[in-house]
Amino acid sequence: MEREVFNGSTIDECIEKACNKYNVLKEDIKYEVIEVKNGIFKKKASIAVEIVDKSENKESENKKDGTIQILDGKIVVKDPVEGGKSATIVVPKNIGVKVNDKDVKDSSEVCSSSNIEVVFQEIEKPERRINISTSPDKMNAYISISYINKKVYKLKDAESSNKVVLESEVLRVEKPPVYTQAEILDALKASGVTYGILEENLSKCNSDKEIVDMLIAQGMKVENDEDDEVEFKFDVRGNNKFQENENGKIDFKSIGFVNAVDEGSVLAIRHIGKEGHNGKDIFGNEIKKKNGKEIKINIGEGCEFKDENTVVSTRKGEPIYSGNKISVIAIHEVNSDVDLKTGNIKFVGDVFIHGSVSESMKVESEHNVKIDQNVQNAIVSASGNIFIEKNAIFSNVYGGGEDVFVLKQLEFLNTIDVNIKNLLEAVEQVKHYNMHGKASTDGQILKVLLEGKFRLVPRLCEKFIDICDREENSDIISLFKARLIGMGPLSIESLDELTQVTSLCEDRVSNLKSMLSVPVDVSVGYCQNSKIESSGNIFITGKGEYISDLTAKNNVIFTNDNSIARGGVIKAGNEVKCGVVGSIGGVSTKVQVEKHGNIYAEIAYQNTIFAIGNKEYVVENPCKGIHVYVNKDDELIVDKLLL
Template sequence: MGGYIMNDNNAKTIEGKTENTAKRILSITISDDCMKAYARVSYIKDMKTDEYPPKFNVDEIMKIIKEKDIFYGVDNEAVKKLCEDEGENKFVIARGKEVVPSVDDVIKIEFEQEIIKKKDENEFKIDYRDVKSICVVQPGYVIAEIISGKDGEDGINIKNKKIKCAPHKTAKYSIAEGVGIQENKIVATIQGMPSWKNNIFSVIKVYEINGDINLSTGNIDFVGDVIVRGNIDESMELNAGNGAEVSGNIENAEVHTKGDLKVSGNIISSTITVGGEDIAKKNEIDVFNTLCDILEELKSSVQQLQSGYFNSANCTDGQIIKTLIEKKYSRLNKICMYLIKENLQKGGKFSIIVDMLKEKIIGLAPVRIKKVSELDPLIEELKNAVKMLSKDINLDANMYVQYAQNSTIKCSGDIVINGKGIYTSDVQAGNAIYCMMDKSVLRGGCIKAGNVIKSKIAGSVGRVRTVLEVTGDGHIYADIAYANTMFRINGKNYILQNDSKNVHAYIGEGNLIQVDKFVL
């Protein structure tokens, strides 16, 4: 009996011919992942004699299987059934060994915390609508359990090649103050608030006040977290070394926290700072970044003007710089004066930068500049200062507020508004300001954020001046913004002339404010 081999789409076909032209065909197909091999046979009778060719036997099929480099997982029973088959049924004649996946370690948190929604492998999103109350545990309470995983098993494909199994991921965590490890459990060793941030477990001391902070309690200054299950009355002060939660109102009072602050009541005529020293550091970073941007823009302007009128007038770079400061960059002097004042108040913290400003920018100093490149060391010093300050900033602290009026609020992280909104107040957030409720209002005062403001309603029908400000390349959004609302980005202003909806303000072409909107 003669024969030949056909290859088509990874299939190997053996066709045997008898002398009277009867045919038998064996087709073997391998899956793309080389984990399965399929086979079928078919027999075609001789048209003259009406006889079928002899069936394939096991030895013939096994030989062909080896020619296809199939060495692992051959199903002998399936091969026997294939030999007995009358034709056209498909059989799985070989199976690889699947990888048994590893089981990663699991950290099981045993206390109520903020709801965390996984967005992708590297990013987590806090659901600000469901921030939980502070949980207090006692010594011995199990705050977490580490459930150990195990490595899986390697697989083997039908061509006898190993498929490597990834090792299991071990839980990454460490412990800090107030917790210990007992076997596979993280246990509180003191009374306080359990915390798991940046994969660090701790229990922070908590001071609970089951009522108001008033004259009977005195001002509160505590190294850890503070829970106030009442109001903070007029002229009282709360200082928390970590976070704080206030169930009631804050009126004509002061609250200062280094960690998160949640206020369930109203804030009236009060001063609030959240984030401690990080707020001051972020202010300094904003000032240095703004100064750096202005100086870079100033350099670019000088280079453009050198080829025009000032070149023909034989003006030096220094003379051009002084003219530009007087005519276009007048706020540069204001920033310099502010830094000089801050430097005096902080014991010469910025002396190097201040000295360079005095030498190159302030007063008649620019006239002594021969080349605009003399500003480069100052720009470099500002950038270095920003890098150093950024390293010292801790995890941003956030604030959660329902309603505030006639208050001053500063926060190093996000300010999240879950109620009526903020009225006639000066507000500053290091990162973002979010209005979560459809009718939350930002009205009056100055609302400033480092990167983004997402408001629902900005300003008022009565056209109360409301300033929404972001730094750098930040963005401002408003579902509804009323006329006379001012958008300020990186020192540039835009005043809304008409009541508008779906407003988006940002820095566009030409380094100018672009405002996308629809008129109401």
């Protein structure tokens, strides 16, 4: 009899070590506790186990107990003699055992006549799997391959003993065959993948290693034709930008006028778009490319083709791009004053005057006008921008050409239309409350209202006739005369006749709006007793204005904070920004914008009128830091500080 010591953290751990070493159950262990320590940080236990000599045990077993021996994977059972114990098999979870057709779990006693069946957990045959997946755009295919080997088990041999724990061991391993390239190609074909198979990755599949989502086929991406492009060598937008100095301050005198080119200058280059190619997906379907857009360059006057893709100027002038056509507009330069010697100037292109425009002279251009000196008691009109370096005195300046006249008509017609509609509502109210008696006709009621509350309507009509008497306005002028002026209202039998007038106003307004072109700007250093109108902006770049009427579709900007606006009317659609408005002596000056506009002023003196839409505010005491606007509650707000 031998004793062996086993150490561990606990008694149970020591016993488990002994059972594992001698392949016996816990209840078959005979042991003596040698030491048990339960410290705070460390636990320790030791047991002494009695070990029976195997030869002696065998001898006693042969004499008494039944035995089990596993030899060459077969179970051999010997029955016990009288007084001996039956042999016992211990069954682990990974082995299935039936004794006499009954499943055995944990352990079972057996004898020589017992029918013992042992079943191992193993697959029927080795397996291999292949999976082909494709991307949603049908441009990529991926392959996954897995191999599952079959392991054939047998019982591990064990020496004769009364109790034996069954153990399995691998008898042989059966592997599935490795996929060949031909088989992989067949699998791809079965999935519909026929194009773009990657040979390099296909060769990587010739092994028994697992492959997960490896790219096996890739389509050819379509490459669309590139569009032709035209590289313009000048600003085709006509969007002249302000220049800024190094301090970031805007130079309002730099409003872009003519960017002239010389003869032979390259104006545009056409770059032919690169030709693409069709694509093909992994299923062999062709993907058609998109054809590129071919661009044809059209040219007008003042330019020619240097070659089929290059346009050059044939003269000095201003390059423009309009109506999908490149042209070079000639520049007319006057190297003196415009006076009786030069005569009036009327030119289709740009006009540069390196002097002044003298008294009673007239300058007209269908493009831009630039005057280096003054305009004195003269008229300057242009369809494009106007730049007057110095002063405009007793002069009329019209920027925007026909657009200025169109805007004037729009203003009259919109105002007349609104007033007539209000007039119609007033007539209906009078009739509803029977204020004039049942005997009064619609015409009589209209006549009374037009002579009273709505007396502005006939005046507006008369002014429209005076200023806008053209053939295209003949129908509406006839209606104004017949229905709204003088004794005309008395001839009206029904209000429907006046409704016809509002419909005609609305139609004319719609037509006029369609005639408007790109807004243009007027820039003047100083103006006095002058009239300046612009379809875009007006910039006063010098000391200001005196008793002048300034009207701009967009903004009126005094670029110097200390510039003066004294007397006259300043009117804009969106914004007026000025320096000093009015004077200590109380010169009446009116600054007006439309309903949603803003007015800014550094200083304003008494008798200055600020108007937003139909709301007005009269300055009673000098003030500074003024901002005038209408808030969301439709109230006129004047933010200011007393001077």
